[in-house]
Amino acid sequence: MPFDLTGYLARIDHDPLPVSPEGLTALQIAQLRVIPFENSEPLLGRVPDLAPSAIWRKLVVEKRGGYCLELNTLLGQxxxxxxxxxxxxxxxxxxxxxxxxxxxxxxxxxxxxxxxxLVDAGFGGPGPEAPLMLGWEAPAEQGCGTYRLRPDAATGEQVLERQTPDGWFALYGFDRVPVTAPRRRSGQRGLRHMGQVAFPEPPHDASLAFRRTGEPLRSRAEAAGGHARVAEQGGPLGRSYRSLWPAG
Incomplete structure (x- = not known):
C-alpha cells in the first residue's frame, strides 16, 4: 500500500516538515512524543506482524505503540x-x-x-530524543540526557552511550551490515533470545514497558512496586515481570 504521509503527519500531530537537520529532528521528536514504545505482544508470546500494512494499522489506525522493528519501520517509510x-x-x-x-x-x-x-524513534530504553551526528564524538546534551557515539575497535561498531552519575553507559552498538528482509526476521527472533547472549533476562520479553519522549520509561512492574502480573484474555499468565530499564 502507498504510504499515506498526510495520515502519518496527522498521527504524530505535526505539519509538513522540510528536508533539513531541523526537519529531521522535529520528525523524530514528534513521533517519539506521540507513538510510545510498548512491548505487550512480545511479552504475551505473540510475534508482531512486520508487514507495512499491519504496522500502519497498529500504530496509525489503532493508535497503539510498538517496539523498534515496528516504530522505526514506520519512521523509515x-x-x-x-x-x-x-x-x-x-x-x-x-x-x-x-x-x-x-x-x-x-x-x-x-x-x-x-x-x-543516527535517527531512532524506537529504542525501548533511555535513548536520545533527537538525531545524533555520526563522526562527532563530543557529547551531545539533550533534554532527556547527554549522549555520545563512540567507535569500538574491539567489535568494529559505533556505540551509543548515555552519561550517568557512574560514567558512560552503553545502550547499543551498530555497524553497516546491510539490512535485508531475512535479517529483519532474524532480528525479530533475536529479541526473544537476548537473555541467552548478554543479559540476565531478555529486555523486550520480560518487562512490560511503555515510554514516550518527555516521560521516564515506565512499566506496570514499576507501578506495582517492582512486580506486575499480566492478564491476557481468558485469564492471567501466572508469571511476574521485573522492569530492567532505569528511569529516564
Whole structure:
C-alpha cells in the first residue's frame, strides 16, 4: 500500500516538515512524543506482524505503540516519502555490557548534505530524543540526557552511550551490515533470545514497558512496586515481570 504521509503527519500531530537537520529532528521528536514504545505482544508470546500494512494499522489506525522493528519501520517509510536518504541498520543492544547480543534493534542512518545522522524513534530504553551526528564524538546534551557515539575497535561498531552519575553507559552498538528482509526476521527472533547472549533476562520479553519522549520509561512492574502480573484474555499468565530499564 502507498504510504499515506498526510495520515502519518496527522498521527504524530505535526505539519509538513522540510528536508533539513531541523526537519529531521522535529520528525523524530514528534513521533517519539506521540507513538510510545510498548512491548505487550512480545511479552504475551505473540510475534508482531512486520508487514507495512499491519504496522500502519497498529500504530496509525489503532493508535497503539510498538517496539523498534515496528516504530522505526514506520519512521523509515516516512523518511523515504519525505525525500530523505535513509539507510536501515540493525544494532546489538548492550545496556551496560561490553558487547551486545544479536542484531535485534532497528534504527536508521540518514545522510544530509554529506553529514550522517543516527535517527531512532524506537529504542525501548533511555535513548536520545533527537538525531545524533555520526563522526562527532563530543557529547551531545539533550533534554532527556547527554549522549555520545563512540567507535569500538574491539567489535568494529559505533556505540551509543548515555552519561550517568557512574560514567558512560552503553545502550547499543551498530555497524553497516546491510539490512535485508531475512535479517529483519532474524532480528525479530533475536529479541526473544537476548537473555541467552548478554543479559540476565531478555529486555523486550520480560518487562512490560511503555515510554514516550518527555516521560521516564515506565512499566506496570514499576507501578506495582517492582512486580506486575499480566492478564491476557481468558485469564492471567501466572508469571511476574521485573522492569530492567532505569528511569529516564
Amino acid at each position: 516516512a523518511l523515504e516519502v519525505l525525500g530523505y536518504q535513509a539507510t536501515p541498520i540493525l544494532g546489538r543492544v548492550r545496556m551496560g555490557a561490553a558487547s551486545g547480543g544479536p542484531r535485534a534493534h532497528l534504527a536508521h542512518i540518514v545522510t544530509l548534505d554529506g553529514t550522517e545522522w
